[in-house]
Amino acid sequence: MAGPAVVVAVDGPVAAGKGTLARRLAGHFGLAYLDTGTLYRAVGLKLLIQGADPEDPALALAAARAIGAGDLSAPALRDEATGMAASKIAAMPQVRAALLDYQRRFAAAPPAGGRGAVLDGRDIGTIVCPHAQAKLFVTARPEVRAHRRYRELVARSRAAGTAGAQVSEAEVLADLLLRDAGDRERIVAPLTPAADAYLLDTSDLDIEGAFAAARAFVESKL
Ligand code: C5P
16 A cells, blocks of 8 residues: 655745746656645735735635635736735735645645645645655745846746836845745744755755755655
8 A cells, every 4th residue: 555645845935946946856756746825826816806905814714715726827826916915815824724724635645646745835844744754945045036036027028928027126126025024924834944944045056956956855855
């Protein structure tokens, strides 16, 4: 009989490169992948589309309870405004509780009967999957992260046929610092490395270098 599912937790602040790393780790080790930020973004987007206040806990909870797989692929999920709304609703304990089950079920029973999963987010190693076999905490200096996110926004708007990024790099940095502060200072599930997490600073690494370090760590744990 198969043993318990393998879980790899990848946490870190905005635009540290954790999504890219988590996706590649999942591919390399044959594991399913869940970007848990998408769940919070989907709740934020639902409220923005309704024209509702993202700071209203009752509306946010109702939106969180209504989230399904069909809400997790809208292109607008990646917008800065959606990220800011996500950060606000992510500070609400009832919203976090409502999204916890989905994440734990994914980790325990990955889709398509896979042998395990990689989850990325802010609190995977500390709250969602504290028994994960391998935990990574991915960081980079704020300026480096803002630059990467800005380049991503420019590329995305070019691909969509619009003139360029809708925001400046300085605005991206300001948003990122605001979101970091909110994620770190909130009372419930604040962004912090698990005691047994491997700290990976990707500021001076390219994707290949960061992936090689992450893969070696996960290999040592599985
Ligand atoms: O990672 P991403 O930027 O997509 O996450 C959007 C927001 O969702 C974050 O700023 C954070 O506030 C929240 N989040 C969270 N816990 C997670 C994943 C995301 O609080 N596990």
